[in-house]
Amino acid sequence: MTSEQRIAPLALPDTRARRVVEDLLKDSGVTLNGSQPWDLQVLHPDFFPRVLQQGTLGLGEAYMDGWWECERIDQLAHKLLLHGLGERAHTPSERLMYRLQAGFFNLQSKTRAYIVGEAHYDLGNDLFERMLDPTMCYSCGYWKEASNLHEAQVAKLDLAARKLQIEPGMKILDIGCGWGSFAEHAARHYGAEVTGITISKEQAALARERCKNLPVDIQLADYRDLEGRFDRIVSIGMFEHVGHRNYRTYFDTAAGLLDEDGLFLLHTIGSNSSEISADPWINKYIFPNGTLPSVKHIAQASEGRLLMEDWQNFGADYDRTLMAWLGNFDAHWHEIAANYNERTRRMFRYYLSVCAGAFRARDIQLWQVVYSKGRSGRYDAPR
Template identity: 40%
Template structure:
């Protein structure tokens, strides 16, 4: 029964490329025209067939993790590219469409992300081990999209360029009070304090990241300019000249968008500027990946701009600039995956094969989301005053600032 249902599923879905599938009984069937790309997957057991029918997204990811779905004579990248490319162009069975609709309408419950749940969700991913992240991130441990001014840039240079671009949008001056919501391992705070003379308060829900950020600030001699706290943005008090938040809005959830932008408005000085860097969809909202929610980012969600705009509008803040980065994150994650694969021997000393396959699958599906789906990175510049920043964008694209040049030099010297 399950092989018949999957056969019907793939017959309707594959319209541009050729996917060959070897079933548990050893038979191989081809789906789609032999005019585009091609890939071959083998399925080891009936339980995996059933999982692919019940929830294709979850079943495919778990099958690869468990070793019951394996690429043959192709890479995981090849196979997933073909699946992603045909997913929205062919016919999807009605039961899959209905299940996706149910998950979409359940997102307000799934993404409630109350403070206790938010802290638990963050720990699930970010408190694995700093040692793992050091193996594939840049030296500053920037776990967010880099900014590739040209294709020849190294990951380190592109992350420096990202921080410089954000600093430019913040219009920083020495002595300014900056709030960093979701400060990660402290790289942005260290840059804003060290290169721009700001006083930074960084908040995170990850105990691992907090400990590392504090050590880094002490080592850099910046403890008098930076305070890192284990704190939920909903509990932060005071006012700040500038607010920056990089890669954190994806963890907020639909039910909390009003609260999030409302808190940014409350915490931002009347003459202040905020810069929110977030993954987003340049298309109508859809259900988030059930596999990503289960294994990588519980409670996470990639919002469409149409979901963010009402909350921004209700906050009373001006949208002084909205910039869209296309393909920059795909380039970033390809660097991460290359470094992850290069360190497999070290990773295998701590993690089993299933974890390695899980993480490889995670990096690969994220790359393809930015290369083949309507996914991008948004820069939302917000302010109380319409003239808080210059009225034209020229101030962002002048000669490279001395600060960003100095930051790159320091990274090169440290290496």
């Protein structure tokens, strides 16, 4: 534990709020001010009413403010989710507010599409370069035969490329290209010509630098503005920003851009539920206006537009990916600490840890789905 984590916890106040929290934690394996690495150490007397009133938003903000500590937040989150506290941690008012917003407004409209780029992806390339591996993949690695993060990310890129059956000279569209990881891989190792789009200025700048001297064109653009035809389309870690009101538009766009004999690979985090919701802390601090699709959402939106050829789930691999990112983040934070504040450090540690716990509990999934237009006969997906 760090010196910060060794701060003596607060003597627990004998209040109704504390007793309610203790009752919620009963049989979860988590003890307030306990000695296990997943136990929650309370450092502020107002922690209990804040969490009860504000749910997951209050819990995350309280950590950012230094109101509580935990050596292994990932294990804490895992235990709480297995105990069934994931749903109960969302307050009725926050659920109602998100449903009203999502019902009356298109939170992921073209005019709002760049918000997440500015809020998260543009935060600083220096931070992401130290957190990620050399491929700059900011999505789940494929750990089937990998022993470290870099091997897992290269394996993920190659798995996607093999599923797409890329051949030299093919024209590839990368929707949500990030820092150019797949574009570079497909151009360098498969001889493809790649057009990549992103809504992040910082991502676009670094992607162009990484892909210089390769047949790669990186554009700052929204997917709804694209034109042309492509042999293959790939979208890795972008669909989470599309929003349920735009799912049909997204698949209409992909179908219209895809060649008649083409293949389209969708790589996305997925929800076990079709309820339209978002974690308020993640929505406020990490991915504004993001929402996770369910199997039903994807199936309904793609039906009649594209033929589903293959569906693979390796969500358990995201746990290892996130923990590897957290290890990198902690190991290299001192190199960039002067560029950020302590609240940002705690925000990222909380985000990476809680998400790792969620994937470990199988509360959320990671899917790779391959589509065609049904014109090219039998399809066999590699694993």
